[in-house]
Amino acid sequence: MKDLRIVFMGTPDFAVTILQHLVAHNYKIVGVVTAPDKPAGRGRKLNESAVKKYASSINLPIFQPTNLKNEEFNKELKALKADLQIVVAFRMLPKIVWQMPKYGTFNLHASLLPAYRGAAPIHWAIINGETKTGVTTFFIDDKIDTGEIILQEEMTVQNNETVGTLHDKLMYLGSNLVATTVDLISTEKVTTTKQPNLEEKTASKLNPENCRIDWTDSLDNIYNKIRGLNPFPAAWTIISNNEEEITAKIYAVRKEMTPHIFKVGQIIATKKDLKVAVKKGFIIIDEIKLSGKKKMDTKSLLNGYTFSSETKIL
Secondary structure: OOOOEEEEEEOOHHHHHHHHHHHHOOOEEEEEEOOOOEEEOOOOEEEOOHHHHHHHHOOOOEEOOOOOOOHHHHHHHHHOOOOEEEEEOOOOOOHHHHOOOOOOEEEEEOOOOOOOEEOOHHHHHHHOOOOEEEEEEEEOOOOOOOOOEEEEEEEEOOOOOOHHHHHHHHHHHHHHHHHHHHHHHHOOOOOOEOOOOOOOOEEOOOOOOOOEOOOOOOHHHHHHHHHOOOOOOOEEEEEEEOOEEEEEEEOOEEEEEOOOOOOOOEEEEOOOOEEEEEOOEEEEEOEEEEOOOOOEEHHHHHHHOOOOOOOEEO
């Protein structure tokens, strides 16, 4: 087994856990490529990526190119003499970058490819009611998430799973899969499987439009959408209460399948419960954030906020 020189590329917490695992198991990380610092918050203070913060803490060489085709950056990257590059939750690489190392560049993707290619695979697996998902390592090519598959590992999606809980499970599953993939590549015995050209289940980028709840949808679809966006970026809706329209983010919910006589979208509030009438049942809201207020459990909200009998969700 060869002691490969590895360049790691990634940005968020998901990538940090993978990098930590490689470092803890003595893989030779010779450089880290991550996103440039971005201004954030009211003071527009420069915010460092999670990967940069971790890499800095253990003195790994860090590169933050704004343009991956930049000649100077590519010269610096080449000087690292990497045998292999690993990409986790980063951005699309130009050919000049991904073909640079002798053993190529592989990516960890949080789905069972070819299903859920794209930016938000964990969210969409839950939103679409999948009962299984997993992680895939594959060699990068010139399209998004289409390269030849190296390894995959499957995982069951629980009925009450949220994107937050599934994200963490896949992160740890992915850590082991990345290490196993490196070991396989280092023996020069790696075999790959070509992906079938399927586009049935995609993981398109999330935006305010596709995160809005459609209360006319089925009970299961609404339930899946809310848990598939909890806790980030959160499903949202508009509540019409006493002629006031309030934007609300909905987090933890339960579903209750039962016949009723209420109109779809009507809110039924008691001292303890808040539920929304939908087709064939109710969505029971356990955690919510009204615009201008902090996120809170329903009981705390109902202590200080009154819903009229005419309140409805739009």
